[in-house]
Amino acid sequence: MEGCYCEWPEDKGNDWCYCLSCMECCEPCCGEPCNFIDGLYCFLSFGFFIFCAGPKCYSYAQNQDCHFVNHCLPFFLVILSIIPGLFVIPYFVFWTTFRVNLRKMHGIGEEGCGLCDCLTGCIIPGPCLACQELRSIPKEGWDWYAAFGEGKYPAGASAEECIMFCV
Numbered sequence: 001m002e003g004c005y006c007e008w009p010e011d012k013g014n015d016w017c018y019c020l021s022c023m024e025c026c027e028p029c030c031g032e033p034c035n036f037i038d039g040l041y042c043f044l045s046f047g048f049f050i051f052c053a054g055p056k057c058y059s060y061a062q063n064q065d066c067h068f069v070n071h072c073l074p075f076f077l078v079i080l081s082i083i084p085g086l087f088v089i090p091y092f093v094f095w096t097t098f099r100v101n102l103r104k105m106h107g108i109g110e111e112g113c114g115l116c117d118c119l120t121g122c123i124i125p126g127p128c129l130a131c132q133e134l135r136s137i138p139k140e141g142w143d144w145y146a147a148f149g150e151g152k153y154p155a156g157a158s159a160e161e162c163i164m165f166c167v
Contacts, residue, residue, distance in 0.1 A: 029134050029142075045142065046134075051076060052144040056153065057134070060141035061101040065155035072154055102133055 031038030045053040055075040059066035066072070078094040099117045103109050134142070147153035 027135070028139055045144070049144070051079070052148075052153075053142050054079070056144040056147065057137060057142045058098060060137055061098050061105065063105070066144070066147070066153055068154045099129070099133060102136055106136055 027034050029038075029042040051072075055071040056066050058075055059071040062071075064070065074094070078090050081088070081090050096113060096117050100113050103117070104111065140146075144153050
């Protein structure tokens with residue numbers, strides 16, 4: 001599993017199956033230390049407001065401010081494409097590039113897309129890999145509500161440069 005880059009540094013997501021062994025794995029998303037209020041905030045953000053938190057994460061992985069055209073619209077279209085079970089290819093491309101961008105940002109593994117990156121959306125441990133990716137993002141990288149309160153979410157209709165996938 002070495003080529004899958006499942007084990008990330010402790011401060012950048014840790015082991016992909018870490019969430020199965022202890023509650024500390026919920027940090028920093030569920031607070032540091034992990035606590036009920038921050039955990040509920042994280043759960044609500046990704047459970048009920050995924051169309052807000054998802055684009056914010058996507059923009060973080062591209063090292064950009066979150067813009068409607070560059071991040072919100074593609075995220076919305078990708079999620080809608082899997083609802084009828086059709087057009088799942090955009091879904092896999094989206095999540096693959098998201099993971100590749102985070103790995104590159106944190107200096108994990110080799111450049112480019114590996115087989116495990118491509119399979120993160122369809123393999124059984126996908127949710128654990130998603131938690132690993134979320135643990136590697138600081139709260140400011142997904143906290144759309146705080147950014148909205150500061151007038152920074154979404155930042156505008158478009159950005160100077162539109163990067164659709166890998167950066």
